[in-house]
Amino acid sequence: MDDKGGTLKKRFARKIAVCFKVVPDFVQALAEDWENFSENTDLAYVKRVINCFDESALEIALRIKDGGGKIGAPVFCIALTAADALKTSFSRTLFAAGFDRVEVLTDGAELSGYTGGLRTYGFRDNAASAGGADLQEGDGLRTDTELSGNCGVNIAASGVGDNAVSGGAGSDFAANGGASRFGFDSMRTAEKLAERLREIAPDLILTGRQAGCADSGAVPFYIAEFLGLPLFEASTAAFSGGVFLVETDVGAKIEVSAPCVVSVGNGGAEGLRISTLKEVLATAEKTPEILRAAKYFAAANNPKIKFAYFKKEKKCAVMTVGGLTDLLKSGDF
Amino acid sequence: MEKTKLIAELKGIVGENGVSTDERVISDCSKDYIGFRQFERGAGKHWEPKAACVVSPQNTSEVSAVLRFLNSHKIPAVPRTGGSSVTLGVEPQEGGVILNGSKMSGVAALNETDMCVTVCAGTPLEYLENYLNKRGYTTGHFPQSLPLAQVGGLLATRSIGQFSTLYGGIEDLTVGLEAVLPDGEIIRIKNSPRRSVGPDLRQIFVGSEGTLGFITEATLKIFRYAPENRWMRAYSIQGMKNGLAALREMTAQGFRPAVVRLHDPIETERDFGAPAPQGYCLLLLLAEGPKTIAAAIGEGVDGILKEFGVVDLGVKPVLHWLEHRNDVCADLDKYKYYRLGAIADTCEISAPWSEIGDIYEAVLERTPREVPSLVSIAGHSSHSYAQGTNIYFTFGAAADKDKPETARGIYMSVIRVIMEETLKRGGSIAHHHGSGKYRTRWMPEEHGSSYGVMYRLKNALDPNGIMNKGVIFTDVK
Numbered sequence: 001m002d003d004k005g006g007t008l009k010k011r012f013a014r015k016i017a018v019c020f021k022v023v024p025d026f027v028q029a030l031a032e033d034w035e036n037f038s039e040n041t042d043l044a045y046v047k048r049v050i051n052c053f054d055e056s057a058l059e060i061a062l063r064i065k066d067g068g069g070k071i072g073a074p075v076f077c078i079a080l081t082a083a084d085a086l087k088t089s090f091s092r093t094l095f096a097a098g099f100d101r102v103e104v105l106t107d108g109a110e111l112s113g114y115t116g117g118l119r120t121y122g123f124r125d126n127a128a129s130a131g132g133a134d135l136q137e138g139d140g141l142r143t144d145t146e147l148s149g150n151c152g153v154n155i156a157a158s159g160v161g162d163n164a165v166s167g168g169a170g171s172d173f174a175a176n177g178g179a180s181r182f183g184f185d186s187m188r189t190a191e192k193l194a195e196r197l198r199e200i201a202p203d204l205i206l207t208g209r210q211a212g213c214a215d216s217g218a219v220p221f222y223i224a225e226f227l228g229l230p231l232f233e234a235s236t237a238a239f240s241g242g243v244f245l246v247e248t249d250v251g252a253k254i255e256v257s258a259p260c261v262v263s264v265g266n267g268g269a270e271g272l273r274i275s276t277l278k279e280v281l282a283t284a285e286k287t288p289e290i291l292r293a294a295k296y297f298a299a300a301n302n303p304k305i306k307f308a309y310f311k312k313e314k315k316c317a318v319m320t321v322g323g324l325t326d327l328l329k330s331g332d333f
Numbered sequence: 334m335e336k337t338k339l340i341a342e343l344k345g346i347v348g349e350n351g352v353s354t355d356e357r358v359i360s361d362c363s364k365d366y367i368g369f370r371q372f373e374r375g376a377g378k379h380w381e382p383k384a385a386c387v388v389s390p391q392n393t394s395e396v397s398a399v400l401r402f403l404n405s406h407k408i409p410a411v412p413r414t415g416g417s418s419v420t421l422g423v424e425p426q427e428g429g430v431i432l433n434g435s436k437m438s439g440v441a442a443l444n445e446t447d448m449c450v451t452v453c454a455g456t457p458l459e460y461l462e463n464y465l466n467k468r469g470y471t472t473g474h475f476p477q478s479l480p481l482a483q484v485g486g487l488l489a490t491r492s493i494g495q496f497s498t499l500y501g502g503i504e505d506l507t508v509g510l511e512a513v514l515p516d517g518e519i520i521r522i523k524n525s526p527r528r529s530v531g532p533d534l535r536q537i538f539v540g541s542e543g544t545l546g547f548i549t550e551a552t553l554k555i556f557r558y559a560p561e562n563r564w565m566r567a568y569s570i571q572g573m574k575n576g577l578a579a580l581r582e583m584t585a586q587g588f589r590p591a592v593v594r595l596h597d598p599i600e601t602e603r604d605f606g607a608p609a610p611q612g613y614c615l616l617l618l619l620a621e622g623p624k625t626i627a628a629a630i631g632e633g634v635d636g637i638l639k640e641f642g643v644v645d646l647g648v649k650p651v652l653h654w655l656e657h658r659n660d661v662c663a664d665l666d667k668y669k670y671y672r673l674g675a676i677a678d679t680c681e682i683s684a685p686w687s688e689i690g691d692i693y694e695a696v697l698e699r700t701p702r703e704v705p706s707l708v709s710i711a712g713h714s715s716h717s718y719a720q721g722t723n724i725y726f727t728f729g730a731a732a733d734k735d736k737p738e739t740a741r742g743i744y745m746s747v748i749r750v751i752m753e754e755t756l757k758r759g760g761s762i763a764h765h766h767g768s769g770k771y772r773t774r775w776m777p778e779e780h781g782s783s784y785g786v787m788y789r790l791k792n793a794l795d796p797n798g799i800m801n802k803g804v805i806f807t808d809v810k
């Protein structure tokens with residue numbers, strides 16, 4: 001770290017863009033909603049979180065920024081989401097954590113609720129946002145995800161028709177005038193993000209490897225493809241000794257050159273750093289950039305998806321001195 | 334007494350297997366879930382005092398013999414059952430004995446005629462509830478710690494459940510009990526629907542937090558279990574004070590839905606995804622009992638709430654809460670907050686309707702000013718009465734993972750504000766978790782002139798002061 005002047009600073013990423021997505025915490029959804037999932041399913045009661053993979057990506061960007069700060073090489077961090085809107089609490093969290101700019105790529109759909117005014121409840125969640133990764137189109141793709149100790153979620157996608165059609169004909173999720181356009185269409189999501197990323201021209205693009213809902217992990221690949229950049233899958237990424245290193249899931253460190261796309265898992269960083277209430281309150285004046293330009297939003301096509309839910313029953317038994325065996329035999333637990 | 338002699342004597346009473354000196358067992362049985370201890374443990378620090386051993390009696394006579402022995406040698410003892418304490422209530426004295434009631438478990442008698450069940454102190458509440466549900470009954474007692482807590486601790490802390498507006502707290506549910514006094518005497522307070530024969534002795538033990546004796550058995554009320562009759566509805570209502578006024582009107586008119594929860598706008602957004610408009614609270618209601626009564630309560634409260642300008646959010650937020658209300662128990666030992674560099678916890682107080690809103694506002698205004706590392710503070714009301722309600726504050730503060738020794742100070746700086754603002758306005762500093770050791774210093778102010786009576790009770794029942802030192806009593810005279 002002696003090179004305080006030229007080369008090091010030049011080689012350090014100066015601009016990092018992180019794609020993120022706010023998702024409903026699907027583990028919290030009711031069994032009946034999993035079973036009857038449709039465009040109209042009301043998930044308003046489920047809390048929203050930044051997708052955990054994206055949280056890692058966001059934190060990695062901030063760590064690189066911290067590192068740059070230490071050697072006098074300022075790094076500009078942009079958090080970018082393609083979404084109908086972004087709740088103020090999320091943008092303030094990102095600003096308080098250290099992001100210089102937060103961008104919301106939207107087609108200008110209703111924003112009032114998220115930016116201060118009242119909003120209607122019962123909104124369609126699958127329209128909410130995109131930026132991590134979505135379900136890949138294609139017949140019969142199935143993803144089994146163990147979400148927690150006592151419940152599991154099973155997500156399946158089926159026939160989507162022509163994914164290039166505008167208006168989303170034939171898709172459950174685009175049925176209402178395309179209101180839910182990019183809920184599950186990874187290619188469209190990536191295309192729109194890539195359009196904006198081309199304008200930003202960051203040295204480094206970070207994404208979460210997948211999103212919590214209907215994961216396919218395809219968005220980072222599509223982004224790289226659209227931008228013609230190399231993509232690295234990594235558990236974490238850092239600038240060290242003047243070189244940019246990504247560490248793979250098996251611990252190998254690879255030196256890469258910018259610009260590139262790095263898609264990270266959720267193991268490398270513990271999640272986005274927390275900010276104190278004072279830091280959050282200090283962001284009162286900061287607002288996200290809402291990019292409404294229609295060019296980001298050619299209508300997408302969502303695959304039909306089918307959700308299923310299965311719950312593992314929990315047993316509670318008294319362990320008597322007589323032993324577990326008797327208890328199990330009696331069936332009275 | 335020398336440690337080896339102490340162990341040998343105790344083994345002589347409860348047998349070889351009834352005494353453990355294994356450090357892991359001692360540490361496990363000393364574990365308290367107060368926020369700063371969770372943070373310390375996350376950093377690998379076990380700073381609670383170290384007991385000499387854990388004694389696990391199998392029955393009331395063994396409890397009696399153990400206490401007689403400890404009392405005669407003035408050896409400090411801390412009772413324990415489920416270990417879900419969040420107040421430092423189960424932390425032992427250095428070199429003292431942990432008296433673990435968990436091995437005394439099971440249902441002794443179900444009396445369907447008299448609508449009560451008699452259970453041993455170490456019976457897990459979740460087991461009891463499942464046992465009763467299968468037979469068409471319920472305890473009506475659903476603390477969030479349902480998967481952890483056991484009957485002895487539930488009585489000893491004066492616990493309360495989420496359906497309390499209908500069923501009341503454990504003090505209302507206890508029909509009779511058996512306890513062992515610190516000198517080893519066994520007493521039984523007989524089961525009775527009600528009687529007028531002097532002060533109600535049950536209430537000396539309910540809420541005594543192990544300072545006056547060891548509860549070995551309890552007879553609890555049971556109720557017909559008919560979840561299919563439930564009426565449920567969620568509403569959003571603007572502003573916490575307006576929400577509290579609505580709850581007051583509901584209870585003043587005599588409506589008793591089992592569940593009455595008013596989450597402030599911060600919790601509404603943080604924990605429920607903001608189904609309500611910004612700045613609105615989330616109100617969750619559930620009435621149960623016979624179908625006609627549940628429906629009538631629903632109709633009645635709906636009418637009242639409309640006067641307060643509520644927005645009907647349907648049933649899903651209530652169903653969601655019902656399904657996930659105890660999830661936190663599974664994560665307690667995962668040090669989730671420590672890994673984020675945060676201390677998180679809750680603190681519950683109560684006050685009359687006339688003061689509760691001001692206490693809530695004062696705490697939310699003062700804590701960010703006085704606790705620099707505060708990450709969030711919010712609250713909800715979850716137990717309502719005709720005279721007032723509780724506020725359950727939920728808070729988080731950032732702490733340095735490499736300096737776990739600072740966690741306690743940060744934590745107590747939040748608690749201090751809550752205690753001071755509550756006392757200033759005539760509220761009570763603990764609604765249902767008990768005093769434990771961390772709230773003891775505010776007990777003189779909490780009890781005022783009646784505090785002396787507590788000491789007289791303590792000195793009469795536990796003159797050697799062996800039982801759960803540091804809890805409720807600032808010192809023992």
Ligand SMILES: Cc1cc2nc3c(=O)[nH]c(=O)nc-3n(C[C@H](O)[C@H](O)[C@H](O)COP(=O)(O)OP(=O)(O)OC[C@H]3O[C@@H](n4cnc5c(N)ncnc54)[C@H](O)[C@@H]3O)c2cc1C
Pocket residue numbers: 366411412413414415416417418419422423434454475476477478481482483484485486487488489490491492493494495542543544546547548549661662765766769801804
């Ligand atoms: C996640 C979580 C949620 C919670 N939610 C609630 C809630 O909704 N409502 C509520 O009221 N509380 C709640 N609590 C607090 C706690 O669960 C209660 O205080 C409970 O009653 C303690 O029961 P326990 O068996 O775990 O007791 P322990 O933790 O073992 O002991 C608690 C206290 O009781 C004393 N004690 C234990 N057994 C006996 C006995 N046999 N005789 C005499 N004294 C005894 C101990 O010395 C100690 O002071 C919660 C705790 C957690 C961790």
